[in-house]
Amino acid sequence: MSLIQPTLDTARLKLLPAHPDLTAAALDYHNRNRAHLEPWGPTPGPQYYSEDYWRTQMRQGARSWAEGHSARFLLATREQPERVIGTVGFSNIVRGVFQACHLGYGLDQACEGQGLMREALEAAIRFAFDDLKLHRIQANYQPANARSAALLQRLGFAIEGQAKDYLFLNGAWRDHVLTSLLNPHFDSRALLG
Numbered sequence: 001m002s003l004i005q006p007t008l009d010t011a012r013l014k015l016l017p018a019h020p021d022l023t024a025a026a027l028d029y030h031n032r033n034r035a036h037l038e039p040w041g042p043t044p045g046p047q048y049y050s051e052d053y054w055r056t057q058m059r060q061g062a063r064s065w066a067e068g069h070s071a072r073f074l075l076a077t078r079e080q081p082e083r084v085i086g087t088v089g090f091s092n093i094v095r096g097v098f099q100a101c102h103l104g105y106g107l108d109q110a111c112e113g114q115g116l117m118r119e120a121l122e123a124a125i126r127f128a129f130d131d132l133k134l135h136r137i138q139a140n141y142q143p144a145n146a147r148s149a150a151l152l153q154r155l156g157f158a159i160e161g162q163a164k165d166y167l168f169l170n171g172a173w174r175d176h177v178l179t180s181l182l183n184p185h186f187d188s189r190a191l192l193g
Contacts, residue, residue: 018061100136
């Protein structure tokens with residue numbers, strides 16, 4: 001795997017790798033979408049909405065890519081590449097006999113309903129399967145998150161079960177629906193050599 005995470009391009013979007021140069025844009029995205037994103041994430045600590053926090057997050061994202069543990073992207077439109085409108089991330093990348101990761105994503109409230117997240121995820125999934133050569137992508141969502149449920153279904157993710165009190169988010173333990181998508185072109189011979 002290259003030490004420099006690539007940028008992914010779609011018809012309308014650029015998926016930019018996490019980088020300290022994007023600190024201000026990442027902070028602006030999270031500030032603009034504070035109320036929109038908070039129900040689905042951990043309760044933010046006192047530093048969450050600070051430039052120092054997001055600079056550290058961008059550095060950790062770049063380091064985690066170099067170590068092979070994650071691939072984090074910030075979404076921007078081709079027309080406004082300096083304005084972050086969302087995130088897509090593959091975390092907990094595990095090799096060996098698992099060859100899998102977890103998918104997380106978020107989109108600016110003002111950009112919902114335009115098919116942008118589907119476009120971004122289609123490109124990111126191709127990257128995870130073709131370039132990272134993963135076998136499985138796992139994505140979990142809270143049962144009340146109808147948008148995520150519909151999006152993952154359209155992308156071909158299969159429901160595998162439910163997890164009670166799966167994550168502590170927004171001040172309480174939250175149940176999650178567990179889904180996954182398998183790479184139809186995964187070459188298992190690489191695991192045998």
